[in-house]
Amino acid sequence: MYSVGSPENISSLQNPRVKQLVKLRDRRPRDEAGVFLVEGYREIRRALEKNIPLRELYFSPEWFLGENEPALLAQAAAAGAALFELSREAFAKVAYRERPDGLLAVAPQWRRALAELKLCAAPFLLVVEAIEKPGNLGTILRSADAAGCDAVIVCDPVTDIFNPNVVRASTGVLFSVPLVVEESGKVLAWLRERRMRTIATTPAAEKIYHEVDLRGPLAVVMGSEQYGLSEFWLKNCDVPVRIPMAGQADSLNVAMASIITLFEAVRQRTGGAR
Amino acid sequence: MYSVGSPENISSLQNPRVKQLVKLRDRRPRDEAGVFLVEGYREIRRALEKNIPLRELYFSPEWFLGENEPALLAQAAAAGAALFELSREAFAKVAYRERPDGLLAVAPQWRRALAELKLCAAPFLLVVEAIEKPGNLGTILRSADAAGCDAVIVCDPVTDIFNPNVVRASTGVLFSVPLVVEESGKVLAWLRERRMRTIATTPAAEKIYHEVDLRGPLAVVMGSEQYGLSEFWLKNCDVPVRIPMAGQADSLNVAMASIITLFEAVRQRTGGAR
Numbered sequence: 001m002y003s004v005g006s007p008e009n010i011s012s013l014q015n016p017r018v019k020q021l022v023k024l025r026d027r028r029p030r031d032e033a034g035v036f037l038v039e040g041y042r043e044i045r046r047a048l049e050k051n052i053p054l055r056e057l058y059f060s061p062e063w064f065l066g067e068n069e070p071a072l073l074a075q076a077a078a079a080g081a082a083l084f085e086l087s088r089e090a091f092a093k094v095a096y097r098e099r100p101d102g103l104l105a106v107a108p109q110w111r112r113a114l115a116e117l118k119l120c121a122a123p124f125l126l127v128v129e130a131i132e133k134p135g136n137l138g139t140i141l142r143s144a145d146a147a148g149c150d151a152v153i154v155c156d157p158v159t160d161i162f163n164p165n166v167v168r169a170s171t172g173v174l175f176s177v178p179l180v181v182e183e184s185g186k187v188l189a190w191l192r193e194r195r196m197r198t199i200a201t202t203p204a205a206e207k208i209y210h211e212v213d214l215r216g217p218l219a220v221v222m223g224s225e226q227y228g229l230s231e232f233w234l235k236n237c238d239v240p241v242r243i244p245m246a247g248q249a250d251s252l253n254v255a256m257a258s259i260i261t262l263f264e265a266v267r268q269r270t271g272g273a274r
Numbered sequence: 275m276y277s278v279g280s281p282e283n284i285s286s287l288q289n290p291r292v293k294q295l296v297k298l299r300d301r302r303p304r305d306e307a308g309v310f311l312v313e314g315y316r317e318i319r320r321a322l323e324k325n326i327p328l329r330e331l332y333f334s335p336e337w338f339l340g341e342n343e344p345a346l347l348a349q350a351a352a353a354g355a356a357l358f359e360l361s362r363e364a365f366a367k368v369a370y371r372e373r374p375d376g377l378l379a380v381a382p383q384w385r386r387a388l389a390e391l392k393l394c395a396a397p398f399l400l401v402v403e404a405i406e407k408p409g410n411l412g413t414i415l416r417s418a419d420a421a422g423c424d425a426v427i428v429c430d431p432v433t434d435i436f437n438p439n440v441v442r443a444s445t446g447v448l449f450s451v452p453l454v455v456e457e458s459g460k461v462l463a464w465l466r467e468r469r470m471r472t473i474a475t476t477p478a479a480e481k482i483y484h485e486v487d488l489r490g491p492l493a494v495v496m497g498s499e500q501y502g503l504s505e506f507w508l509k510n511c512d513v514p515v516r517i518p519m520a521g522q523a524d525s526l527n528v529a530m531a532s533i534i535t536l537f538e539a540v541r542q543r544t545g546g547a548r
Contacts, residue, residue, distance in 0.1 A: 046522070143530060148520030173525060210541045243537075244544070246422030248320070251447060256417065259530050260537045263517075267484045267538070270518070273547040 007059075011087035018086075021058065021094040021104065027160045030109070036162035038105040039096050041065070045072060046172030047107060054081040056106040060091035063102030072103070081105065096164045109162055112180050114190045117151050122217050123196060124269065126262065127153045127187060129233060130224040131254065134159050138169020139255040140222070144177055147262035151178040155187050158224070184232050191219050198237040201257050202229045205240035212241050214265035222258050281333075285361035292360075295332065295368040295378065301434045304383070310436035312379040313370050315339070319346060320446030321381060328355040330380040334365030337376030346377070355379065370438045383436055386454050388464045391425050396491050397470065398543065400536065401427045401461060403507060404498040405528065408433050412443020413529040414496070418451055421536035425452040429461050432498070458506050465493050472511040475531055476503045479514035486515050488539035496532050 010017060023029040024037050035055065038047050047054060057076045059069065077083055086094065094104055126144045131137045137159050144152045154161060161181060167174055182190075191198060199212060200221035214220075221237055223229030234240065243257055252260070284291060297303040298311050309329065312321050321328060331350045333343065351357055360368065368378055400418045405411045411433050418426045428435060435455060441448055456464075465472060473486060474495035488494075495511055497503035508514065517534055519526060526534075 139530075142525045142527075145521030146519045146525035146530070171522075171524065173522065176522065210546050244540070245420045247419030248445075248447065248450065250445065251416045251420035253416075256413075256420070256533050259533055263534045263538075264541070266518070272484050 007083035050175040134165030143259040200237035205242040209241040281357035324449040408439030415444040417533040474511035479516040483515040
């Protein structure tokens with residue numbers, strides 16, 4: 001039926017593969033195995049589009065929501081993924097989402113170094129510090145993608161970029177936006193070597209974000225949810241800026257502040273006047 | 275200990291109040307009772323700050339996360355709320371959140387009509403159509419609050435504004451931003467009577483959102499997540515605009531598009547050049 005050979009069938013909840021998939025929700029087993037989970041049709045399709053070499057693809061037709069799943073399975077198998085068909089109950093156990101759609105893949109983790117980033121003459125980067133909530137990190141990746149950032153650099157991470165909630169909240173952008181995880185000190189040195197201006201948002205700044213020139217080589221730096229920018233970046237960024245806010249003090253979270261700043265940069269970089 | 279009289283103690287999971295609190299997660303029982311749930315210290319504090327007359331406040335000290343809860347209970351009691359102390363187990367049953375903090379209030383619903391909105395000479399409104407996800411609606415309310423919108427108008431709602439996830443995602447902004455629920459037709463007629471320009475975002479528009487004059491009496495109109503703007507608003511808005519996007523087509527959701535458009539309006543309305 002699936003024209004993908006004969007996938008192994010799994011119905012036992014005690015099957016070692018089932019147990020391992022559950023374990024991969026946690027960081028340590030993910031890092032030990034060097035893999036992470038990609039759940040859902042949309043995310044798996046995007047991983048395949050970006051040539052992520054999926055190792056395993058677990059599927060359970062009783063959970064399917066659409067009609068394109070067999071084609072996706074065939075595509076994954078052609079790209080080298082091993083397929084496993086799970087019973088309804090077995091899939092319920094391995095599914096991470098509240099509303100599973102019968103598709104769960106295992107992909108290899110990757111690490112990219114700053115030196116590997118290919119940058120144009122006037123790069124546009126987003127640097128985020130120690131973001132705590134996977135959902136926020138995923139949303140920030142989407143914003144960076146929509147704004148056309150050349151790369152996102154995650155400093156001193158609290159949240160694993162391969163957390164299943166990052167994958168989900170990023171709607172697959174994780175597979176396309178170049179992403180580097182590195183210490184703040186090394187990131188700053190690298191940005192300075194490349195003469196990139198750093199703009200950091202903090203409520204204490206005097207200048208308003210749209211009064212500052214956001215054209216040219218630029219890194220927008222965002223702090224963590226709870227603590228805001230660290231002393232390190234407050235002291236070392238070129239221009240601190242603030243976003244004027246009406247209403248209650250905490251209405252803008254870091255994901256919202258990121259998108260406001262990134263799209264003002266886009267506006268200026270595409271010819272809008274300050 | 276709480277200097278709030280002697281609250282009734284509830285430990286039975288079969289207690290009618292416990293059962294009713296669970297029911298109030300659903301819209302019909304909420305509407306029948308004319309009330310809604312406000313869970314969590316921050317949200318309840320904000321409701322009290324905005325003089326929302328909480329009817330009941332359920333608390334369970336074993337779940338408390340901080341030290342300010344007794345003061346909050348005293349404040350709620352002074353404002354007329356009936357207090358009920360729940361056992362750990364009973365609170366676990368009524369809590370809606372994944373990580374309860376031992377505080378859950380019942381507040382009366384309200385309805386505000388367009389005619390009740392008090393507007394300045396150059397009002398700045400957000401109009402949202404048929405938003406489906408409570409979390410998005412809550413985030414949009416936060417954005418409108420941060421941008422200083424005079425009111426938010428929800429047209430043809432799919433999501434109840436008193437859904438617990440709206441309350442949570444709005445971080446209490448629900449209690450402060452003037453909010454009206456009304457049919458699109460009536461909203462358009464009302465906006466036209468007041469000579470307010472309507473700017474609506476849609477990917478098909480020619481003009482870019484920051485190329486358009488967003489000063490003066492303004493209503494920013496946003497469509498639903500899945501279907502975008504309805505034919506009605508596409509046909510009847512004064513200026514359709516689009517947000518240029520890099521990356522994958524669906525990187526910006528309605529909450530993200532709202533905040534970009536609202537903050538560009540703020541920028542122009544506070545003196546920034548186009």
